[in-house]
Amino acid sequence: MRRTKIVATIGPATSEMEPLRQLLEAGVDVVRLNAAHADMETHSANVRRVRELSQVLGRSIGTLVDLPGPKIRSGIIVNGEVELANGQEFILSGSDDGRGDERHVATTLSDLAHWVLPNDDVYLADGAIVLRVIESLGNDVRTEVVRGGTLRSRKGMHLPRAEAHVEPFTERDALALEMAIAAKVDFIGLSFVRRAEDVERVRAMLPKRGVRPALVPKIETAAAIDNLDGIVRAADAVMVARGDLGIQMPARHPDAGPQRAALAERDHSPLQPGGETGDHRDADARVDDPLAAADARRGQRRRQRRPRRHRCADAFRGNRRRPLPEPDRAHDERSRRVG
Numbered sequence: 001m002r003r004t005k006i007v008a009t010i011g012p013a014t015s016e017m018e019p020l021r022q023l024l025e026a027g028v029d030v031v032r033l034n035a036a037h038a039d040m041e042t043h044s045a046n047v048r049r050v051r052e053l054s055q056v057l058g059r060s061i062g063t064l065v066d067l068p069g070p071k072i073r074s075g076i077i078v079n080g081e082v083e084l085a086n087g088q089e090f091i092l093s094g095s096d097d098g099r100g101d102e103r104h105v106a107t108t109l110s111d112l113a114h115w116v117l118p119n120d121d122v123y124l125a126d127g128a129i130v131l132r133v134i135e136s137l138g139n140d141v142r143t144e145v146v147r148g149g150t151l152r153s154r155k156g157m158h159l160p161r162a163e164a165h166v167e168p169f170t171e172r173d174a175l176a177l178e179m180a181i182a183a184k185v186d187f188i189g190l191s192f193v194r195r196a197e198d199v200e201r202v203r204a205m206l207p208k209r210g211v212r213p214a215l216v217p218k219i220e221t222a223a224a225i226d227n228l229d230g231i232v233r234a235a236d237a238v239m240v241a242r243g244d245l246g247i248q249m250p251a252r253h254p255d256a257g258p259q260r261a262a263l264a265e266r267d268h269s270p271l272q273p274g275g276e277t278g279d280h281r282d283a284d285a286r287v288d289d290p291l292a293a294a295d296a297r298r299g300q301r302r303r304q305r306r307p308r309r310h311r312c313a314d315a316f317r318g319n320r321r322r323p324l325p326e327p328d329r330a331h332d333e334r335s336r337r338v339g
Contacts, residue, residue, distance in 0.1 A: 005029040007064065011037065015046050021053055024061060030187065031061060035176035036068035043176075047183040062187060064216065065180040067173045069191025070166045072157045074124055075099070075106030081152040084129055084145045092122065092131070094139035100151075104140075107157060113139050115162035123158035125151055127247045158247050164223060168192040169201060177205060184211045189239060193217035196230035203234070220244035 007030040008014075008023055020031075031050050033043045047063050054061040075093075077100045084090060084102065091104035094112035105124075109115070113136040116122065122131040122143060129151060131143035168191070180188050190202055199217050206212050214236035217224075221244070224231060232238055 002027070005062075007032050009034055009066075010046060015042075015049070017049055017053070020046075020049055021057075024050075024053055024057055024059065029062060030064050032064045032066055032189070033185075034066050034068075035172075035179075036066070036071065036191075040175060040179040044179060044183050047185060063183075063185040064187035064189055065176060065183075065185050066189035066218075067176050067180075067191050068170070069173065070168060070170050071191065072159060072162065072166070073108045073154050074151065074157050075108070075154070077101070077105065077151060077153045081150050084124075084148040084151055086145055086148045088145050088148075089134070090131060090143050090145055091137075092141040092143060094141075100153075105151065109157075109159070109162060111139075112159075112162075113137075113141055115159050115165075116141055117161075120159075120161065121146070123247050124155060125149060126156040126243060127158060156244075158244070160248060163192075163221060163248075164194075166192065168194060168198045174205075177202065180213065181207060181211075185213050187216050187237070188213045190215060190217040192221065193219070193231060194221055194223035195227045196234040199231060199234035218244075220248075222248040225249070 006028050008028045009032040010020065010023070011034075014020055014023055023031075031046070033046055035043060043065060047065075050061050050063055075098070082100065082102045089103075092112060093104060093106045094110055095106055098106055100106060116133045116136065118133050118135060120133045122133060122141075123129065124131065128147075129145070129149045130147040132146050134142045134144055136142075173191075177188065188202070190199060193199060199215055203215055206215075215234075216237045216239050217231055217235050218239045218241045219225065219228065219231070220241035225245075
């Protein structure tokens with residue numbers, strides 16, 4: 001039996017029955033729904049489709065709702081995207097109004113200028129683009145592009161000084177959590193967790209009786225690494241977001257965070273962590289469920305990658321410890337028993 005589990009994020013291109021069936025037939029074990037995108041009704045419908053296909057295929061398919069968290073984002077771009085070149089100046093606005101272009105973009109952080117100093121690095125497009133702060137201009141920030149690239153609308157943005165002070169659980173998270181509980185999903189991903197208390201607060205919101213989903217905090221900040229042992233003790237499993245974590249960890253130790261998370265999880269938890277990684281062999285040596293975060297969301301060819309990931313998991317499974325359990329799909333029976 002393949003012990004490494006495959007987690008795939010679904011989106012508009014893969015949420016209908018036929019493409020979703022193809023993903024599941026290719027070996028996906030857990031379907032991840034990102035509550036930062038689409039509405040709760042859409043996600044609830046996707047959960048129902050997964051359950052229906054699980055019955056048709058005779059396989060236990062888990063569902064994971066990833067709470068949106070307080071992620072800072074850049075704003076809307078005219079025509080959807082723009083190219084930023086190395087060395088050019090670029091303005092970040094503390095207002096979320098207006099449409100961006102090759103000269104400026106709005107952000108969702110209203111007091112942006114308060115959280116940066118000259119020579120600070122700011123990361124756009126989930127870390128793909130790097131800006132260096134020149135100066136603050138009122139509520140705007142003038143920067144130089146250090147590493148250019150394509151900036152699209154509403155992409156993730158990282159400001160290390162600000163992220164240590166952002167509230168990890170938002171009103172939008174509360175709504176997504178309510179939907180996830182009502183849909184009886186198997187796992188709930190917690191974004192931007194920095195300490196064990198962030199996990200414990202969400203656990204206190206779960207039903208006291210009946211179905212209680214497993215909590216899976218994402219290790220994506222330097223603070224989470226500092227408090228890793230406590231987070232792992234409070235969690236049911238952990239998920240290592242290597243892209244976000246790599247921005248905050250020193251470049252000379254690019255794997256320090258994922259390795260520490262794997263070791264801590266093995267020491268303190270009955271489950272092992274999931275990691276977001278493109279190196280399937282390395283992931284299989286360390287974690288139970290490599291996360292295919294972007295692959296399945298858009299484009300027809302993305303689904304073709306699932307069989308390759310399946311084969312990698314089969315081929316490099318020798319260094320495993322404990323398998324991630326199959327999700328319990330007997331919701332009604334369990335509810336009656338616990339209730």
